[in-house]
Amino acid sequence: MARKRTLERDLEFFGFGIHSGKPVDLRLIPSDSGEIVFRRSDLKNSEFRLSLENIKTKNCTMLVTDQGKIQTLEHLLAVLWVYGIDSLTIELNQEEIPSMDGSALHFARAVQRAGLRELPEEKNLQKITQSLIIQEEEASISVDPDAELRITYQIEYEHPSIKKQELSVVVNPKNFKKEIDSSLKLGFIEDVPTLQKQGLALGGSYNNTVVLDKTRVVNGPLRYPDEFVRHKILDLIGDLSLLGNPVTGHFIAKKAGHDLHLRVVRFLLENPEYLSPDDNR
Template sequence: MIKQTTLAAPAETSGTGLHTAVTVHLRLLPAPPDTGYVFVRTDLGGFEIPATVESVAHCSYATTLMRTGVMLSTVEHLLAALRGALIDNAYIEVDNLELPIMDGSSEAFTEMIERAGIVEQSLVRRALLVRERVSVEQGNRRIQVEPAETFEIDCMIDFPHPLIGRQHLSVEMSNGAFGREISPARTFGFTEEIEALRRANLIRGGSLDNAIVLTPEGMLNETGLRFPDEFVRHKILDIVGDLALLGMPIMGRV
């Protein structure tokens, strides 16, 4: 039987919020078995927001959680790092209404977890076993889950851009695959969307240091891509983070 896990020690970092442009301090702490992931707003007297499906407020441009009117935004990259590292339980202290964007990927969070270490706990890990195929479509987007012996994600994206086009990748989330193959992939956006997003008071903390910015012909970032298919890898990262809100790992193919 596989046991639950938590962090062996606290770990902390700080960075800028993508949409608020405010400096945010973040601290990961060990948590007892069956806690799951719980965000703690230290700026609001330790107000707790469980990272669950029931807490989701909206998913437009960032996954935002809310409990009794208190919100917390841009949680998906950290949740992806926790789930990708097979952490089951953690308290996540944050002193503002948004998590830091870091470099636009999960890599900094993955490194935090590696520094803190992982320990087994006394209780057995529960998992969501997929027994039959379920599919949902909305416009030109579709997500499907079907039975499998491990947690796998098979993702295809198609953007009319010379650096993206159609990209497809299938990853089995085991043996450190998330940290190697998915965690370093950065978020991306298009120059033609930037002004509208800023008018909506979004991406005020966005820069070439925390996102891939695409022009109609190429990209503004001089550092280049980390993977030729970095875009589909980041979409997988976001999927892992959002599925972490289920409260347990999935045994199935998404």
């Protein structure tokens, strides 16, 4: 039987939004509410509930309501899900979670240092009960039952520094720390003008992105030789966290992205014959 968890104490971060480029103070505040709630202190403490109908994607995963938006949730959400934190107030004074170094490393280490506190309320564990596949042109995500939460990701780019990368991991705190949490986002120099015209990547820099030109990595060295597929797994974990409760199953993603990740989450939440309570754990 697993119980809901919050942090043992407050955590504070300061950084810049990778898309907005704006400075932001972020505070993670322990709560007993049993849910994750975002609060924008710059918008009269408006609260944003983390629910799928408020989730949109635009080169990141974001919460959007009538009151405003909070973008680039995925790295922080991945950390909270992996460490089983499901009761927390996340307060920020801007529209974006700070990018820190572009990975989940700062959030993950701080959460480990702060420690966790169990709440009386039980978690509802879930399991994938039958296989499915969702495809969009060359991209796909298939899901199969499994005794653990396992992610296999494949990417393929013509670029000589990327080519084909594939990695499979069982998602738990130990493997997340060893294989995933420090992996950095990649960005192509040639995409920057188009992104910036859309108001994206305004805070992107050599300090939070592995930047590639046409032939090479501009600001190496990489943290892992297959860094990019690791970061895709990080992003997928963050998006799968929108399933809410812990889940077991094998998610196999090929050339996917936030849109497809969220299509799978939506499908599973709307079709309970594929995702059912797991009373045996």
